[in-house]
Each structure stands twice: as C-alpha cells, then as structure tokens.
Amino acid sequence: MTTTEGSRGARPSILTVDDDPGVSRSIARDLRRKYGERYRIVRAESGDAALEALREIKLRGEQVAALLADYRMPGMSGIEFLERAMDLFPLARRVLLTAYADTDAAIQAINVVDLDHYLLKPWDPPEEKLYPVLDDQLTAWAEVDHQPTRQVRVVGHRWSSRSYAVRDFLARNSVPYRWYTLGDDEESERLLSAAGLDGTRLPVVITEGGEALVEPTDGELAARVGLSTMPSTDFYDLIVVGGGPAGLGAAVYGGSEGLKTVLIERMATGGQAGTSSRIENYLGFPDGVSGEQLTERARRQAAKFNVEMLTTRKVVGLEPRGPARVVRFDDGTELSAHTVILATGVSYRMLEAPGLADLSGRGVFYGAATTEGPSCSGQDVYIVGGANSAGQAAMYFARHARRVVLVVRGDSLDRSMSRYLIDQIAAVDAIEVQTCTEVVGGTGTDHLETLTLRDNRAGTTETVPASWLFVFIGAAPRTDWLDGTLSRDGRGFVLAGPDLLTSGRKPQGWDLDRDPFHLETSVPGVFVAGDVRAESVKRVASAVGEGAMAVSLVHRYLEKP
Template sequence: MSNPAILTVDDDPSVSRSVARDVRRRYGDRYRVVRADSGQAALEALREIKLRGEQVAVMLADYRMPQMNGIQFLEAAMDIFPRARRVLLTAYADTDAAIDAINIVDLDHYLLKPWNPPEEKLYPVVDELLDAWLAAPDETITETRVVGHRWSAPSFAVRDFLARNLVPYRWLPADEAEGCRLLSAAALTHDDVPLVVTPDGTSLVKPTEADLAAHVGLTTTPTEDFYDLVVVGAGPAGLGAAVYGASEGLRTVLLEQRATGGQAGQSSRIENYLGFPDGVSGAQLTDRARRQAQRFGAEILTTREVVGLESGGSARLLRFGDGSVIAAHTVVLATGVSYRLLDAPGLAELTGRGVFYGSASTEAPSCSGQEIYIVGGANSAGQAAVHFSRYAKRVHMLIRGGDLRRSMSQYLIGQIEDIDNIEVHPHSQVIGGEGAEHLERLTVCDPRSGQARTVDTSWLFVFIGAEPRTDWLGKAVVRDDRGFVVTGTDLLADGRRPPGWTLPRDPYHLETSMPGVFAAGDVRADSVKRVASAVGEGAMAVSLIHRYLETP
C-alpha cells in the first residue's frame, strides 16, 4: 500500500514544480507527492486514489487557475476526501477571496506566494496540518468494496457471490456518504449499481459473475486441454473427489458454476461432521477443503457453466456455455441439488429483495431486531434458524408437517426447543407475498382448514425440496424420473446392462451409464443426504476411477 498522498495543483509549470519540489524535500520519505496542472486533472487523480482505497492527507491548490479555480477545486475535492486538509495558494491581491473560502470550503489555511524560505513560511503550516490529519486520518482500505442499494437483487447477488467464494469485501450502501463518494470517484450515478471496486482500483459496473471472478483472484481458465479427472461441482462430494484425485497423482480440475461448498458451504453450523466436536461452519469446512485440494495440485475453476457431456472415444468431453471444450479420461458428476422455488404469487418478483433461497448469511446482521420467517423443516432450515436467532427479534419456522421429528436431526430439534426466540409453526405454508421495493407481507395458510393469515415481515428464507442440477446432461446418462443420476447396479434393469454400455463388465458402484463417468453426493439417485456421505462418495469415486483406468 502506498504512503498517504500530498496533492499540489497549480497551472503555472514553474510554480507547480517549485511547490512539489519543496514538499517532496521535506515529506517525501513519508508521503507520496502528487502534482497536477489543473483542477480537473487533480480531481481525476483524487478519484483514482479513492478507488484504490488510499489516503490523501493535504491538498494545496492555487487560487487563480482557468476553467476551475482553487476554491472550486477544493469544494469538489471535499466530496471525495472530506478529511484531507485544504490549503489555498494565493497572491496578496487575492487574500479577500482566500478569507471567503474559509467559509465556503472549510479552508484550513491560505499561503501567500512566494513562500520563501519554506522552512519559515511553508513547512510549519504543513507540519501542523499533517499532525491534525494524523489524529483522524481516512481509513486505508485493502479489500474489495461493493456499492449498491439495500433492496436490490443484483446488489445482493454480488455480495452473495463474494461471500460464498470467501472473498473479503466491504458493503457500502449507495445512499450513504462513503458509497456516494465512491460513485462520484468512478463518475457514476445511483443508477449505476452495483459497483464493485477491487483493491487495485478497478471499477466494475453491474459485473457478471465471470467478470467478478476474473478481477477478485478466482481462476476461471483451465491450464490444459486434457486431464485425467474432471470434477463437475464443488460441493462436499466434488471437493472430496478433487482432494483424493489430486493427492493420488491424477491431473485433476474442479469446475464450479458459482461458488465452492454447495449447499453445505452456506450452512452456518455443521455439528454432526466427524472430527469437529464443537461444530464447523460450512464456509470454514469449504475453505479448508478448497485449500487442501489446491495444495495437492488440483485446479479449481469458478463461473464455468458446463452445458453438455459426450463420449469422444476413450475421452470424455465436457462442453462449456461459451462453446469451449475440456476433455478427460474420467468425470465425476457432483453437481448436487438446489432448493426448489416456492411457487406462490408475488414471491418471484421479490427474490433477492427479501425473499432468499438458502441461508443468505450475508443478510443476517441486517435482520437485527426484526421478525423473520423460514420455510422448511430439514437440517438446513434448522441450522439457519439457530444462526438467525442470534440477530432477529424472533425466528418463525413454517413447516407443513405436525413437528420437526420426521425430517430434522434430534440434536438440532433440541437446540431449537431451547432457544426462546425461535417459534415453530406446524401445518403452515406460504401462499403469497407482497411488497413494493422489497418484501413487506406474507400470507400464511393452514392447509388442513384453508384458514389464512397475513404477517408483516421483510425477510423470508426458503429451504424446501431438492432438485438435482442435471438438466444439462440431457440423455448423456440415465437419470430417474426426478432427474437424479442412476448409478451402479440400479442401471441393471432385469439383469440387462444400460443401453449404449460398451464394456464387458457391469457398471461399478458409482459409475453412470457412460463408462468412466461417475456420480457422487446428492446428485446421485438414492444417495444419503449428508455432508460426510457426500465426501465419502467423492473419495470412493476416485478409487473406482483407478480401477477403470487400470482395466484394459
């Protein structure tokens, strides 16, 4: 990170060089001296410094400049760096204007030109101003910044993407001071959000996830055209396959469309995973697994949408949405499942603006002191309820059944029963939502009696159903009537091998109807929907891959 800046601006080249030289001579070892020859050029320099998250300590501006005089410049500069100390350089004839500027731009000092000797007339003034600035400097920012509107679905999508990919960022509402200053520095308006500013000062306006990934340090492009193993999906099963594949010497690449971790990565607390007696968050578990896979040499590519799978002789070909292709000896399908959309009037329009699918942990602090509603009765919903109870005034769990025992682990049921501000509403389902800029009301119905009630809330989190992410497979592999991938002996209908099977042996346990393509985790038909079993299947798939590769 660069030293704080001292900015000098004067349209007279000789004076500009003189003031910059004198300032650099005294302060160059601690401050970066930035010189501009016009007010407009100085503002552009300030905007660049602002976008990089750096600091400006003092600004010295000449009063008499064409197009934009010193007072006009300092007035505009205040909007970018309000804490920077401001000095106006004037001739004797302009002292009245300098005095007026004290009120207009909260001027800290004015200096008469020439200021020789600087040891008597310049440095004591700047010393005092630097001491004052150091007592309350602007904050140096090293993380990515996101400027957006509170109830904006695109703004939420950017924050959620960064959070799930474990990219540190700072959220700045567009209607608050610092957000406005960043928009101004990027020459944007409140309509140009979300704005993402990376640590190097790059501005991304309404970025796609692919653009975002490319600028925040996530890898999006494979280094090779051919691999031993391609893993599609970076949830627990995919991460398990990547760790074991790479650790056993297979050239391995892991493809993820959105963020590593899958649904498990969104979990606020996993307490029944082996080896973590105090529990572990999904983000922590994901981060450790991701780093472990990379340490063994696996490549992890983000924002890569796979749209097709086909056989190419002994190779398996995966086609991306941009038309490019990657090939491998073997493939592990670990795309997991997604939450089913809640089909009720008004909710689709409010998605990302009060209606969220999954835990959306980025929203938890914003729920402080409010009433929130969670739809779902499985472990993911229970973990979210426990997490949000630390922030919300009350957490309402809406479940269709009579109680939680049928679908939730006993340890979670016990926790929920012990938390005073969690209330479970049995025989309840959401049948509608309303709101202007964001969710404001829900209509909840008892399906037995048909009796409905309206509740006021700005927060609905949905955890229902499990839909496999397999539409892109088409007829490449056999799937059941719900879309889950069929594997192993389940493919042997009436003892016959699946259509198109070309090998003299039966499919291995996790192998699909395309030889060399395996499925692991929640995407597989009749799998156990637990993190530990998904990781185990990912590891088992690699063991079966070795058998496949070693068999003539």
C-alpha cells in the same frame, strides 16, 4: 488464563499455550528474554483461552507470527488447538511441544495441521534447543507478505437482487469485501464520485486495484478479483463437475493420489453445505463447524495437491469421444479428460406462492444467505422448511433477529430433522415453530413487505408484516443438461452402478464386458457422487465419502477400462 507480555503496540504476536502454569510461565519468560522487543508474547493455559486471545488479536487487525502448543492438554489437545487456530491465522508458524514419548503425535500433526516443527520438552538450554528453532520459523514467517488485505468495495442498493447476488458471490468465494449502501453511507457517494459514476447503474464493484466494475457478471467479477476461470491445459486425468462436499472430496483425493485434476464450479465451492451456519453432526468436529470453514479447509487441501479450481464456468454438455470424456461449457469451449466425476448437487426448489417470484434477492432468499444475518437485527425472520438446513438457519438467524418463525408444512419436525437440532430449537425462546402451515402469498414493492400464511388444520389464512423470508423446501437435481446422455430416474437423479441393471441386463449402449462400477454411470468412465446420485444419503459426510470412493473407482477404470 491468558496474559500478554509487553506493550500493546502493532507488533506481531508469539502465542504459547500450555496447561501447566509453571511450564507456561517458563516458556513465556524465555520467549520474552529473546524476542520481547520485537514481538508481543501472549501465553495461555488452555486451548479455549488461547483461541479467545487469537480472536481478540484478529479483531484488532494485528498479526500472529508463531503458535507454540503443548500436545497433552485436557479438553483440547495441542493438535486440535493448532487446527482451529489455522482458521484465524493460516500463515502463523505452528510448533508442537511434545515429550519424548509423544513424538508420534508430531508425525500425526504434520498431516493434520501442516506442522512446521515439533520441539521436545524440556528445551533447556533455550540458546541451543529453543531459539535456533524459533529463529528459523520467524524468519520464514517474515518472508511472507503480511500487509493487510486490500478489500474489494461494493456500492449498491439495500434491496437490489443483483447487489445481493454480488455480495453472496464474494462471500461464498472467500473474497474480502466492504459493503456500502447508496444513500445511507457518505463513503458510497465519495467512491462513486471518484469513479466518475452517478449511481444510476448499480451495483458498482471497485477492485483492489481501483478498477470500477458497473453491474458486473459473475464471470467478470471472478476474473477481476483473482479467481481462476480458465484451465491451464486442455486435457486432464480427472474432471470434477461441481464444488460441493462430494466434488471437493473427489478433488482432494484425486489430487492427492497423483491425478491431474480440475474442479469446475458454476458459482462457488461448498455448494449448499457451504452456506450452512453450523454443521454439528460431521465426524471430527464435536463443537460443530460452519459450512464456510469446512469449505475453506477443503479448498486449501485441494490447492495443496495442485488441483485447479475454476469458478463461474457452467457445464452444459457431456459426451464420450473415443477414450476421452468431453465436457462442454456454455460459451462453446470444451475440456477433455480420461474420466469425469459428476458432483453437481441439487438446487433449492422455488416457492410457488403468488407475489414472491419478483422479490427474490429483495427479502426472499433461497438458502441460508448468511450475509443477511446482521441486517435482520431486531426484526422478524420467516424460514420455510422442516429439514436440517432450515433448522440450522433458524439457529443462526436467532442470534440476530427479534423472532424467528419456522414455517413447516408437516405436523412435526421429527420426520425430517435431526434430533439434536429439534432439541436446540426447542431451547431457544426466540424461535417459534408453526406446523401444518404454508406460505401462500406475499407482497412488496421494492422489497418483501407482507406474507400470507395458511393454517392447513384450521383452514384459515393470516397476513403478517415481513421483510425476510428464507426458503428451504426440498431440492431438485441440476441434470437437464444430461438429457439423452446419461440414464436418470424419474426425478432427474443420475443412476449408477447396480441401479443401472434391469433384470441383470446392462444399460443400453454399454459396450464393456464388465458391469458398471458402483458409482459409474451409463457412460463408462463417468462417475457420480453426492446428492445428484439417485438414492444417495443427503448428508455432508456421505457426500464426501462418495467423492473419495469415486476416485478409487476412477483408478480401477484407468487401470483397465
């Protein structure tokens, strides 16, 4: 049950949630008496109802000033509700209502949801126990600028690989933007005219400050939309290369444990996991969590611990220089630290089928490309791959497309996909799984128009109309730049710890008396975590765990190299 007290103006809201109807009405009454003229008072009797109310407020473009949640609620505790509410209104002040016996819960909530205050029940008289607390919280909220975020605007062609890349870059870096298709939207013409442009060179990105960027590079775009690209100093305790789950995990733990830490990312934090529409087997999220949500929370945590995060910086070299470990960027500049953690992840392999290479970003996409979901409405979508990433993409696009065809080279999904995903896919009528099938060709002029599928059992081919193809066919490590520096296996994955020892002998060039630590590479003080490590478990949870473990080994190295 959810009710709103007061009129539907543009006033900010105070939301209270308690599963006891009597308590819920009582606190709403006290809130209305004191704050009803300045705030909308919204009450709910369950966490789910409260989240639905918050979503409606978000869609209306209104603000929430404070959230008051009872700790003991069935189905979703107050802590769980506040944690999920942070994704919708991260600036709202968070207050937990607890009984005297539950004060330990408030201490827990301080760490989980950055709790602003906990309030003991009963709060009578409110003039002494409720209003002074809430007055302070509302004053703190009012001191923050809550003006609607001015959006970046992008004008481009629908089937332009660079236009897609710009939109994907902004989305993955959580930069709000508005998209205008040239020719389909009158506003696109007005924007170009105001900028003095004729649209022959696209995309055009108009920043919040009104600056028009024509065909900007990722670096130019990052610098103009407020992303950090330059380090604040030239020496750190720890450099983390790569911003996927392993890199973010390492950065959060490094920063939280007092190491001066910088994270360097080539495109956007989150890595491949950040593009996942739904991760349902990650510990602590029984209802699943999107890669975007998980990444954003990790970014907030890293920022909380003063971790610097640099985007659009490509690392092309690594070398030990005395006690320092030095990384070199593609522009020739360098950055040094006591230690380095490599968490560069892997990249999707290209689909080597005739006709597809020139259509990348124009109907052929590598990875989930969730920005394209709404554009697929009512159309057929083809997805190549049989692992979890392909299954998650199939479930996501099934919400938009008329039909999703999962093209799998093997004879079954059982070998490569988690059972929960197989069961979910089987329950969705819009998803069709074609096993023992490969994409062997494609055609198109401005964008993808047809695909050629080969049935490997029957030995036959079929050409089908298609405008959307998403590819998940395995991954390769991004480690060519480490050639001659670190030991790698035959596929390019970085060797570490016991894997470096051959018949008990240390790796060539190793000059320390001790053996390499578990995640330490063939260069002392350089560690590796996540998918780029040889023989790693390719799961988000294990990547985060390795990032945290690498930081503990960094401490051991710093204590006694």
